[in-house]
Amino acid sequence: MSFDYDKYIRPGKLPHIWCPGCGHGIVMKGLIRAIDTLGLQKDNTAIVSGIGCASRLPGYMDFCTLHTAHGRAAAFATGVKMAKPEMNVILVGGDGDGTAIGGNHFIHACRRNIDMTYIIMNNNIYGMTGGQFSPCTPTGAKASTTVYGNPDPAFDVAKLAIGAGATFVARGTAYHATQIDKLIAEAIQHKGFSVVEILDDCPTTYGRRNKFKSVIEMMNRLKDIAVPVKAAEKMTAEQLEGKILTGVLYKEERPNYTDEYAKVIERAKK
Amino acid sequence: MAKKVAFLQGNEAAAQGALYAGCTFFGGYPITPSTEVAEVMSVELPKIGGKFIQMEDEIGAMASVIGASLTGAKVLTATSGPGLSLKQELIGYACIAETPCVIVNVMRGGPSTGMPTGPSQSDVMCAKWGTHGDHPAICLTPASVQELFEETVRAFNLAEKYRTPVMVMPDEIVAHMRERIVFPDPGELEVINRTAPSVPPAEYKPYDTSFGDVPPLAAFGSGYRFHVTGLNKGQDGFPTTKAAWVQAEEERQVRKVDANIDDIVQFEEYELADAEVAIVAYGSTSRSARFAVNEARKQGIKAGLFRIKTFWPFPEKQIAALAGKVKAFITPEMNLGMCTGEVKRCAEGKAAVHGIFRVDGEPINPGQILEKIKEVK
Ligand SMILES: Cc1ncc(C[n+]2csc(CCOP(=O)(O)OP(=O)(O)O)c2C)c(N)n1
Ligand code: SF4
Ligand SMILES: [Mg+2]
Numbered sequence: 001m002s003f004d005y006d007k008y009i010r011p012g013k014l015p016h017i018w019c020p021g022c023g024h025g026i027v028m029k030g031l032i033r034a035i036d037t038l039g040l041q042k043d044n045t046a047i048v049s050g051i052g053c054a055s056r057l058p059g060y061m062d063f064c065t066l067h068t069a070h071g072r073a074a075a076f077a078t079g080v081k082m083a084k085p086e087m088n089v090i091l092v093g094g095d096g097d098g099t100a101i102g103g104n105h106f107i108h109a110c111r112r113n114i115d116m117t118y119i120i121m122n123n124n125i126y127g128m129t130g131g132q133f134s135p136c137t138p139t140g141a142k143a144s145t146t147v148y149g150n151p152d153p154a155f156d157v158a159k160l161a162i163g164a165g166a167t168f169v170a171r172g173t174a175y176h177a178t179q180i181d182k183l184i185a186e187a188i189q190h191k192g193f194s195v196v197e198i199l200d201d202c203p204t205t206y207g208r209r210n211k212f213k214s215v216i217e218m219m220n221r222l223k224d225i226a227v228p229v230k231a232a233e234k235m236t237a238e239q240l241e242g243k244i245l246t247g248v249l250y251k252e253e254r255p256n257y258t259d260e261y262a263k264v265i266e267r268a269k270k
Numbered sequence: 271m272a273k274k275v276a277f278l279q280g281n282e283a284a285a286q287g288a289l290y291a292g293c294t295f296f297g298g299y300p301i302t303p304s305t306e307v308a309e310v311m312s313v314e315l316p317k318i319g320g321k322f323i324q325m326e327d328e329i330g331a332m333a334s335v336i337g338a339s340l341t342g343a344k345v346l347t348a349t350s351g352p353g354l355s356l357k358q359e360l361i362g363y364a365c366i367a368e369t370p371c372v373i374v375n376v377m378r379g380g381p382s383t384g385m386p387t388g389p390s391q392s393d394v395m396c397a398k399w400g401t402h403g404d405h406p407a408i409c410l411t412p413a414s415v416q417e418l419f420e421e422t423v424r425a426f427n428l429a430e431k432y433r434t435p436v437m438v439m440p441d442e443i444v445a446h447m448r449e450r451i452v453f454p455d456p457g458e459l460e461v462i463n464r465t466a467p468s469v470p471p472a473e474y475k476p477y478d479t480s481f482g483d484v485p486p487l488a489a490f491g492s493g494y495r496f497h498v499t500g501l502n503k504g505q506d507g508f509p510t511t512k513a514a515w516v517q518a519e520e521e522r523q524v525r526k527v528d529a530n531i532d533d534i535v536q537f538e539e540y541e542l543a544d545a546e547v548a549i550v551a552y553g554s555t556s557r558s559a560r561f562a563v564n565e566a567r568k569q570g571i572k573a574g575l576f577r578i579k580t581f582w583p584f585p586e587k588q589i590a591a592l593a594g595k596v597k598a599f600i601t602p603e604m605n606l607g608m609c610t611g612e613v614k615r616c617a618e619g620k621a622a623v624h625g626i627f628r629v630d631g632e633p634i635n636p637g638q639i640l641e642k643i644k645e646v647k
Contacts, residue, residue, distance in 0.1 A: 010497075051500075059499070064490040064491065065495075065498070067497065067498065067499035067500065067501070067509075068333065069359060072330070072359075075325060075337070076333040076334070076336060076337040078333075079335060080340065082295070082297075082321045086491070087341070104330070105329075105330050261321065261323075264316050265319055268316035268317045
């Protein structure tokens with residue numbers, strides 16, 4: 001029997017706004033499967049996003065959903081989680097939302113190690129506004145504001161998260177669709193701030209400008225550059241040139257923020 | 271039983287007022303001259319199982335309180351000028367998503383970093399016009415430590431009752447002075463909580479106007495699932511661009527305040543019955559004004575004071591009525607004429623309006639006001 005996604009979709013909210021070939025829908029399906037695997041209760045789960053195409057995801061999902069302002073998802077979500085630590089809090093959003101305008105909130109959520117899961121859909125571009133370069137656009141790439149080639153270096157989202165203190169960091173791709181739910185499920189189960197970066201695609205504003213002839217070509221690129229961490233161990237630096245590691249990149253046990261604050265409450269009450 | 275009496279700083283009183291009102295969540299970012307509010311909340315909230323969080327900036331602080339409010343908590347943040355500028359983005363969000371929250375903004379000199387420890391009243395326009403778009407605004411300007419306590423309680427009541435952000439804006443003098451305060455007993459001051467939904471979850475809509483202009487607000491995690499967005503939304507909470515819905519919702523959001531002005535606006539009239547010169551003042555400046563009125567009366571000049579307690583919505587009706595009676599208004603304020611402009615607007619040329627403006631970090635003293643009274647009488 002095929003998987004029943006409708007169980008988790010708000011009645012009447014589809015079709016979604018995403019373009020044909022957009023990777024964001026693949027991520028949403030992965031998230032739904034992960035939620036199903038873990039048996040998360042709809043009433044007890046908040047899905048929080050910023051602004052952008054990726055950030056439209058919560059509106060389709062039959063949960064407590066909060067579509068915030070550009071870049072602010074992590075800060076809103078921190079308020080939700082602090083006030084109701086018993087809720088599962090899942091953040092979703094795009095690369096621009098999370099690493100440009102929301103960069104500050106992102107790194108501080110990592111630092112606090114607050115028990116939430118952040119799924120960042122990295123299509124290397126500001127999709128919603130028509131394809132301006134983001135902090136995740138590769139150097140040299142074309143965007144509507146870098147027609148001569150992007151002079152900016154790009155963030156490595158996973159490294160950024162690890163450096164800032166996230167205690168679970170994973171990476172997948174929209175091509176490797178069946179891996180997405182497993183990474184997300186493991187991230188949600190992890191106690192602490194977990195980040196799952198999913199490399200996906202924006203055929204409409206990125207593919208077109210960067211000489212991808214089709215969505216298939218964009219997907220094939222994801223297939224070609226992805227190397228599972230295990231496989232990478234046996235590869236030379238030369239072989240890893242231009243590749244991107246996928247799988248669970250980092251995992252650490254460290255006290256999480258709401259548990260630590262519960263201790264503050266205990267001390268204050270004494 | 272004798273009431274609890276204390277010698278408190280204004281900011282401490284604001285924090286105590288928030289606790290009296292049932293605040294259980296504070297999200298903030300330190301800034302002079304408001305920091306004591308955060309400090310007291312960091313000490314007191316965990317004692318009652320509440321939550322205090324110091325966020326990475328004021329935008330994050332504002333976001334955290336809105337998030338917490340959506341779980342049903344009564345929430346507070348505190349800041350000052352530069353922080354208020356940063357909070358504006360999400361004050362607008364709280365307006366459109368109709369999320370109750372209270373913002374204490376202690377007014378210091380501006381713009382920009384301005385005069386961090388100098389008193390000012392130059393944020394009053396920012397309270398109404400700071401965030402973009404049409405939106406409701408409620409702003410209270412207390413003049414004493416006792417009043418800062420009581421007005422903070424009232425701010426929570428208004429926020430909860432009207433599902434909207436409410437600002438409490440003491441100037442730095444009121445926030446930092448120490449005065450005797452008599453704590454109201456529990457139950458003595460009214461404490462209002464937001465209306466919870468009466469319909470089952472399946473029928474719940476977060477902006478259901480069949481319940482009136484202020485629809486009930488459910489809490490995340492309470493069995494009600496709903497969507498919250500900063501986009502223009504329909505009654506079901508989902509984004510819409512349907513012209514009629516957008517228009518209706520925008521108008522309703524503003525009407526929540528506009529149709530309830532008499533419930534929200536508070537003021538004090540002092541020696542106004544026969545006054546020929548009316549001083550319109552607020553915050554610490556109103557204390558100097560009262561002194562000046564007393565002095566003027568001793569000298570046989572018919573002066574009076576209209577003290578603004580609720581700056582937004584502005585007491586338009588009252589000022590307009592006064593304009594028909596007095597010869598002149600005097601509007602002392604620690605800015606370059608913000609309230610003055612409002613008084614002129616309401617007076618519609620029926621009475622002259624004379625401003626006294628100071629932006630040098632010094633308070634406006636009674637002598638300065640008395641001089642002006644004599645000049646214009
Ligand atoms: C404060 C603010 N600045 C700018 C914008 C305009 N804006 C909307 S979405 C977006 C970029 C979104 O890009 P990303 O997060 O990568 O998501 P994508 O659309 O690519 O999925 C921008 C710049 C905004 N909505 N708010
Ligand atoms: S513009 Fe790009 S990111 Fe947005 S929906 Fe279309 S393909 Fe997806
Ligand atoms: Mg993007």
